[in-house]
Amino acid sequence: MRYGTRDVLDGVEFEVRRGEVVCLLGPNGAGKTTTIEILEGFRARSAGEVEVLGTDPATGGEDWRARTGVVLQSWRDHARWTARHLLRHLGAYYTPYSTPARPRPYDVDELIEMVGLGEHADQKVRLLSGGQRRRLDVAIGIVGRPELLFLDEPTAGFDPHARREFHELVLRLAGAEETTVLLTTHDLDEAEKLADRILILADGRIVADGTTAGLAERFAGAARVSWRLDGERRSVTTPDATRFLRGLLAEHGEAVADLEVRRPSLEDTYLALVRRHEAGASRGESAREFGAETGGRAPGPGRIESGEAAR
Numbered sequence: 001m002r003y004g005t006r007d008v009l010d011g012v013e014f015e016v017r018r019g020e021v022v023c024l025l026g027p028n029g030a031g032k033t034t035t036i037e038i039l040e041g042f043r044a045r046s047a048g049e050v051e052v053l054g055t056d057p058a059t060g061g062e063d064w065r066a067r068t069g070v071v072l073q074s075w076r077d078h079a080r081w082t083a084r085h086l087l088r089h090l091g092a093y094y095t096p097y098s099t100p101a102r103p104r105p106y107d108v109d110e111l112i113e114m115v116g117l118g119e120h121a122d123q124k125v126r127l128l129s130g131g132q133r134r135r136l137d138v139a140i141g142i143v144g145r146p147e148l149l150f151l152d153e154p155t156a157g158f159d160p161h162a163r164r165e166f167h168e169l170v171l172r173l174a175g176a177e178e179t180t181v182l183l184t185t186h187d188l189d190e191a192e193k194l195a196d197r198i199l200i201l202a203d204g205r206i207v208a209d210g211t212t213a214g215l216a217e218r219f220a221g222a223a224r225v226s227w228r229l230d231g232e233r234r235s236v237t238t239p240d241a242t243r244f245l246r247g248l249l250a251e252h253g254e255a256v257a258d259l260e261v262r263r264p265s266l267e268d269t270y271l272a273l274v275r276r277h278e279a280g281a282s283r284g285e286s287a288r289e290f291g292a293e294t295g296g297r298a299p300g301p302g303r304i305e306s307g308e309a310a311r
């Protein structure tokens with residue numbers, strides 16, 4: 001993807017399966033929003049091939065759009081409407097696209113409860129707090145019961161309680177509703193909680209693609225084991241914690257106390273990877289040399305499978 005004379009995405013290839021929650025991570029300016037906007041059909045790409053629910057987003061019609069839901073980084077509109085009126089109004093757009101398997105739109109009362117807007121549903125949108133407004137954004141994104149939901153930093157401004165509720169909502173959408181979710185976030189705990197798969201974008205390239213555990217094993221490596229023995233705190237870093245523990249307990253048995261095994265978190269993995277990428281970039285190496293499972297360079301941002309193709 002080129003803005004003017006500058007390539008900001010180059011060699012981005014990935015696929016997303018139906019019902020998967022995929023999290024796109026990367027430093028500021030890496031190209032996450034650009035990628036998502038191309039997939040949403042909101043931004044014309046300068047090159048490459050993209051397929052979303054079986055259609056090229058650049059040419060997707062209203063029926064295609066009705067199958068997707070979008071939560072952008074910020075909405076600043078509809079200030080004089082109440083949340084309930086707005087959802088009812090926007091929901092009506094989806095009625096012609098209702099199917100027995102996917103009744104559209106959501107019942108507005110049910111939706112308001114789902115996103116935790118109950119008490120505020122009859123307030124004017126301009127009077128909502130930042131977090132309440134974000135809940136409304138999420139409700140707008142899912143009112144048409146999308147098969148595929150794009151979430152661009154959805155929990156920015158959420159308090160911890162709202163964040164937890166939102167995570168439960170995403171897992172419910174992905175589980176019971178088989179909604180495919182592609183989200184960007186800078187909150188690595190959030191990514192760890194939600195994502196079936198993580199994609200890490202750096203300098204416009206996918207530098208890692210895998211599960212949290214898979215990436216940790218490949219990029220962050222060892223686990224840290226700590227314990228207390230004869231009143232003294234000890235710790236080691238080991239690539240095989242199970243084997244180490246067997247040996248430790250065989251040797252010291254019940255004398256071992258306060259045992260803890262800490263696997264690398266997604267934050268450890270992410271930082272290790274971005275550091276390696278930056279070190280490599282300064283030596284002029286490409287992202288592929290870090291072993292990202294990206295399946296070779298391709299000219300486009302990706303493909304999101306339709307229900308049919310996903311089976």
Ligand SMILES: Nc1ncnc2c1ncn2[C@@H]1O[C@H](COP(=O)(O)OP(=O)(O)OP(=O)(O)O)[C@@H](O)[C@H]1O
Nearest residue numbers: 003004008026027028029030031032033034035184
């Ligand atoms: N409309 C535009 N015109 C020119 N350059 C742009 C435009 N939009 C984004 N860029 C540039 O493209 C690069 C990728 O931006 P993008 O917003 O996709 O990154 P991001 O990963 O979403 O960043 P953040 O985490 O800060 O939201 C940045 O260097 C940005 O300056």
